[in-house]
Amino acid sequence: MEIRDIESAIEGILFASGDPVSIERIALVLGVEHSAVSDISGRMGDRYSYERRGMRIVRVGDCLQMCSSPEYADIIRLALETGRQPRLSAPSLETLAVVAYFQPVTKAYIEQVRGVDSSYTISALLGRGFIEPVGRLDAPGRPITYGTTAIFLRTFGIASLDELPELPGVEESGEQMSIMGAIGAIGAEREAKERP
Numbered sequence: 324m325e326i327r328d329i330e331s332a333i334e335g336i337l338f339a340s341g342d343p344v345s346i347e348r349i350a351l352v353l354g355v356e357h358s359a360v361s362d363i364s365g366r367m368g369d370r371y372s373y374e375r376r377g378m379r380i381v382r383v384g385d386c387l388q389m390c391s392s393p394e395y396a397d398i399i400r401l402a403l404e405t406g407r408q409p410r411l412s413a414p415s416l417e418t419l420a421v422v423a424y425f426q427p428v429t430k431a432y433i434e435q436v437r438g439v440d441s442s443y444t445i446s447a448l449l450g451r452g453f454i455e456p457v458g459r460l461d462a463p464g465r466p467i468t469y470g471t472t473a474i475f476l477r478t479f480g481i482a483s484l485d486e487l488p489e490l491p492g493v494e495e496s497g498e499q500m501s502i503m504g505a506i507g508a509i510g511a512e513r514e515a516k517e518r519p
Contacts, residue, residue, distance in 0.1 A: 329353060329363050333380075333387070343386035343473050360387075382482045383473045390477070418444040419453055423475065424490055427457045427468035445469070453478070 324332075332353055336344055350360045364387050368380040371392075379392050391399050411419065418441050421433050433441045448454045449469075457470040476482065 324353060324355060326363060329355060329359065330367055333360065333364055333367065334389070337380060337387055337389035341389075343383045343388040345386050347385065349387065381477065383476050384483055386473065388477070412444075414439075414441075414444045415447055419448055419471075419475070422448075422454050422469050423471050423484065423487060426470040426484075427460075428470075429460055429466040429468055431466060433469075 333349060336349055336352070346357055346360050346364070350357045353360065364380055364382070368382070371379050375392070375394070377392050377395050378389055381388055381390055414437075417437055418433055421436050422428055425432070425436075430441060430445055433445065445454070449456075452472055452474040454469045454475070455472050456467045458468045459465040460468055471484070476484075481487065
């Protein structure tokens with residue numbers, strides 16, 4: 324298969340799917356190496372960005388997804404007449420940061436770190452798809468453990484949790500800590516990437 328054919332196939336698969344598709348799946352379907360799909364899609368994503376196209380190919384973990392370009396979000400929103408999603412509250416951001424940095428975590432751990440009841444914020448983050456149950460802790464009561472989702476990665480403009488900024492001064496002592504700065508840093512990085 325020629326590179327142009329692989330590019331067209333990747334573009335078609337991602338456009339038709341709308342959701343993230345694993346690189347492994349695309350490679351299997353096209354009969355090419357995983358590394359070839361990864362390299363070609365990376366070059367396509369760079370080209371789309373350089374040419375300031377209305378769509379992007381983004382990597383989310385080991386998956387690829389086609390999405391609209393952030394610089395055209397307001398125009399797209401107006402054209403589709405959809406409202407802007409409400410911003411995350413400070414408690415939601417703080418809870419999300421605890422999950423992102425220390426996952427898998429239980430509700431009790433989140434509450435221990437934050438120092439307040441987190442039932443509502445966990446429920447809100449589950450509802451918006453930023454976190455999901457990832458298992459159960461091997462402890463009495465077998466509490467649910469939570470982790471972040473691909474929606475979290477996509478929303479904050481990172482491909483994997485390895486891209487999270489360093490969390491300064493964090494100790495595993497269980498004391499309440501402020502992690503809003505780290506989430507703010509993620510948001511700042513995302514906004515910097517979106518600027519031309």
